Amino acid sequence: MYEENFENLPAKSRRSLSGTRRFGTDLTKLATNKRYTVSKSLKKVHLSTSEDFFTEIYKILHNTEVNHLPSPDYMQVQIDINANMRAILIDWLVTIQSKMRFNPETLFLTVNIIDRYLEKAQVSRKELQLVGICAMFIACKYEESVVPEIKDLIYITADAYSKEQVIDMEFNMVMVLNFNFTIVTSLKFLERYANILSFGTQEYYLARYFLELTLVEYAFIKYKPSAIAASAVFLVDRYRRKCGSFTYPADIPYYYSEIRDCMMDLVYLINKAQNMSLQGIKNKYMTESCMEVSKLAPNCCFLAEVESL
Structure with a gap:
């Protein structure tokens, strides 16, 4: 394990947490009661609400998310x-x-x-x-x-x-890396999907906990960020409803069958996290600031429910 020092770190080096956490306000932050018109150079495409902008932006993100992903087997070299x-x-x-x-x-x-x-x-x-x-x-x-x-x-x-x-x-x-740091992460997609499904704060943090678990697990590099985010929100939504099928709005462009493998790997990871030696993420999401959501993570009984679908 790595050694670390925090006790005497200057206060200015620690970012202020003042203000309320706002999720679902991803990327564009446009008022929904306005009408926006794209310039003539874009063939006068008229988008009536900010939701149209959200949709178009995330279509682009879905198309470009693979541009800056590492090879899933790079560790072999x-x-x-x-x-x-x-x-x-x-x-x-x-x-x-x-x-x-x-x-x-x-x-x-x-x-x-x-x-x-x-x-x-x-x-x-x-x-x-x-x-x-x-x-x-x-x-x-x-x-x-x-x-x-x-x-x-x-x-x-x-x-x-x-x-x-x-x-x-x-x-x-x-x-x-040729200064290429403008990337699309699973967190970007989570912000959007959580907004679409009207997640509360606790549900958002639970989904984000799942995403951060995947950061540690090398095997998840093989999945696209949007697929990981969709898997996380599907699991959280099913967990909160306790029943029902995986059927969601078109703005979440996945069917359950398309991400079943990713979702199953995520469920196994969630259960494994309860007893794994690396506890940094679990401990982080056990704090009040993260609403102690790691205590709410679905257990093995939930795994059986997902496997049966």
Whole structure:
């Protein structure tokens, strides 16, 4: 496990949590009572409400989500690290994200950066934590309004690396990835799907808990972000209703049969999380700020219900 320091971290390095969490206000934040007209250059396409914009935007996201996904078998080319080491790293980064109060999207982008970099570069086990902290540093620059200083990141790693090592690794990572950090994550789709299904706050956090569990599990790289998000909201919706079939609006472009494998893997992961050695995500979602939803996660009885469909 990685060592970490937080006790004496400057207060300014911790993001303020003031204000109410608003979910379902993804990407566009347009007023629903206005009419919007696309310019002549777009053939005078008229979209009457913001919902039309949402629909068009997410069609594009569905079409482009695979553009920046790592190969599902990239770990085979790594000589000194494995999927278990990756899981330990990400579980540690979840703790960092939670204690530093970074945006949730920062964590998802961080994991994507790590996986894409590991796909393209050989990394030793001694460098893996450095890759993780630099990936989060890059993600913070992209997602956060207040970015931590390098000295704060070094402090968190218990001085495992120097400032020069952080700068060199960050430079190498952005060059290898060609500065491509505009990606589509499963969290983006969750925001949309939760809004469509009118999730309450607790249901949203439960679905997000499921998504974060998949970040640690290397096997989920093979699934598209939208499929993982759809699987999570389907499970939460069925869990809250206790019955009924998986039939949803067209804005969630999946039938149950299309994501059954992903959903089954997710259910197994949810159940495994109760007893797995890595408890960072479970502990995070056991707090009051996350409405203690990890205590509500469906159990093995729910697994049997899903398998029977």
